[in-house]
Amino acid sequence: MLFSGKLNKLRTLALGMVFIGVIIMYIGYAAFVGFLGPWFADNTIIMAFFLVLGFLSIIGSTVMYIWLGLVSTKxxxxxxxxxxxxxxxxxxxxxxxxxxxxxxxxxxxxxxxxxxx
Incomplete structure (x- = not known):
């Protein structure tokens, strides 16, 4: 049932976008703390870039969920x-x-x- 029908396929894609956004944000934080090596440690520009990129992915997923709700009612x-x-x-x-x-x-x-x- 996960991949049956156009609505469920798009809902699964939107859910995946949420998880990808969280993972991107976590990578930005891990780079800032130093888990990804000393080159990225304490670099607020890289952290901010990844946090904004992950946030935009989550916002895109939210917009997709709203659009799918409107399509589902019609x-x-x-x-x-x-x-x-x-x-x-x-x-x-x-x-x-x-x-x-x-x-x-x-x-x-x-x-x-x-x-x-």
């Missing part, structure tokens, strides 16, 4: 013919969030889908 809900659960489709074709069945809003492409409100 997504079309359909019944999956394979598992029988209601799932959301972004665009014309998407996977079921539960069973990874390819679903489509085009009747010629997938004739078994019923659209709900």
């Amino acid at each position: 997504a079309t809900r359909v019944y999956c013919p394979k598992c029988g659960k209601v799932t959301k489709i972004v665009g014309m074709r998407d996977e079921c969030m539960f069973c990874k069945q390819m679903l489509s809003l085009d009747p010629a492409d997938a004739p078994g889908n019923r659209q709900t409100t």
